[in-house]
Amino acid sequence: MRNNAVVTTSAADQHPVPAHPRPRLIATDLDGTLLRDDKSVSPRTVAALAAAEEAGIEVFFVTGRPARWMDVVSDHVHGHGLAICGNGAAVVDLHGGPGQHRFVKLRSMQRETALDVIQVLRAAVPGTSFAIERTGGICHELAYPPLHMDPIITIAPVEKLLAEDFDLADQPVLKLLAHHGELTPDEFLTLARTAVGPRAEVTRSSPTALLEISAAGVSKASTLALCCAERGIRAEEVVAFGDMPNDVEMLSWAGRGYAMGNAHPDVIAAAWGRTVANNDDGVAVIIEQLIAEALA
Incomplete structure (x- = not known):
C-alpha cells in the first residue's frame, strides 16, 4: 500500500x-x-x-x-x-x-486475439455477452445490454462481428466489452482475469458487471x-x-x-x-x- x-x-x-x-x-x-x-x-x-x-x-x-x-x-x-x-x-x-x-x-486488438478471449470467457463464465468497440462505433450481440449513449451500428453474433468479411472489418478493434447479468462486478472481474490470463488486459470502470478488455500490455x-x-x-x-x-x-x-x-x-x-x-x-x-x- x-x-x-x-x-x-x-x-x-x-x-x-x-x-x-x-x-x-x-x-x-x-x-x-x-x-x-x-x-x-x-x-x-x-x-x-x-x-x-x-x-x-x-x-x-x-x-x-x-x-x-x-x-x-x-x-x-x-x-x-x-x-x-x-x-x-x-x-x-x-x-x-x-x-x-x-x-x-x-x-488495437487483433481479431484472432479477440475471438480467442471470447471463446475462453464463454467457457469459463457462461452467460457472458459481448460487444466490440471499433474506431467507428460499437456493435454487439443481441444479449448484450446497450447503453443509451450509443447509436448501435450492428447487432449480430460476435463471430459475425469479428469476421474478416464483416462490413466494418477495416476499423481497428479497440476493446471488447463483456457483460454478465448475475455476477457482481468484482466477482466477474476476478473470474475473467483468471480465465483470460496473459492473452489480454481485463479491467472495469462500471458499477455493473461490465468488463473492458484490451490488447495485452495496453x-x-x-x-x-x-x-x-x-x-x-x-x-x-x-x-x-x-x-x-x-x-x-x-x-x-x-x-x-x-x-x-x-x-x-x-x-x-x-x-x-x-x-x-x-x-x-x-x-x-x-x-x-x-x-x-x-x-x-
Whole structure:
C-alpha cells in the first residue's frame, strides 16, 4: 500500500506532503473523478484545468470512454488537447470540438486475439455477452445490454462481428466489452482475469458487471507512459487521479497518484494519496494546491 496522504478541503486537516519534482503533467480520469455524478465539469474544475496549463502543466484526460463520448470535455481543452481513450487503446486530439476528434495513436486488438478471449470467457463464465468497440462505433450481440449513449451500428453474433468479411472489418478493434447479468462486478472481474490470463488486459470502470478488455500490455498506464516518454516527462513528474480498477496501474505508475474520496478500495490501496470526492471537486482541490506550490 502507498503512503495514502489524505487531502481535504480544510487546510488545517491536511497532512504534510513530501517533496516532489515540480509536476509537468496532470492525468485525470473522467467519470467518478473529474466529472460530477451528473456528468458535468464544475466551474471550479474548469478554472483549475485552465490554471494548470497557464502554469505550464499539461493536462491529459485518461478514460475508458471511447472518443465519441469525449464531447463532455471538448470545451475545456487547452494547449495540446490530447486524450487517452478506451483505457489506453487510442490517443485522440480533441481540438475542433464535437465530431472533429482525430485519432493520433492506436493500440488495437487483433481479431484472432479477440475471438480467442471470447471463446475462453464463454467457457469459463457462461452467460457472458459481448460487444466490440471499433474506431467507428460499437456493435454487439443481441444479449448484450446497450447503453443509451450509443447509436448501435450492428447487432449480430460476435463471430459475425469479428469476421474478416464483416462490413466494418477495416476499423481497428479497440476493446471488447463483456457483460454478465448475475455476477457482481468484482466477482466477474476476478473470474475473467483468471480465465483470460496473459492473452489480454481485463479491467472495469462500471458499477455493473461490465468488463473492458484490451490488447495485452495496453492500459491507461502504458499509453500514458508512452505519451510522457515522447515529451521527455518522467513518471515522478506526473500527478494522476482516478476512482475505479481501470485506474490502478496509472495511479501506481505516476509519481503522485490520487484516489478520489469515492474510489474503489483497490484504487485507494494503490494510490499515493487521497483527495475528496468527485462531487466535491477533488481534482480541482489538488490542482489548486499544486499551482500554489509551483508559484511559491
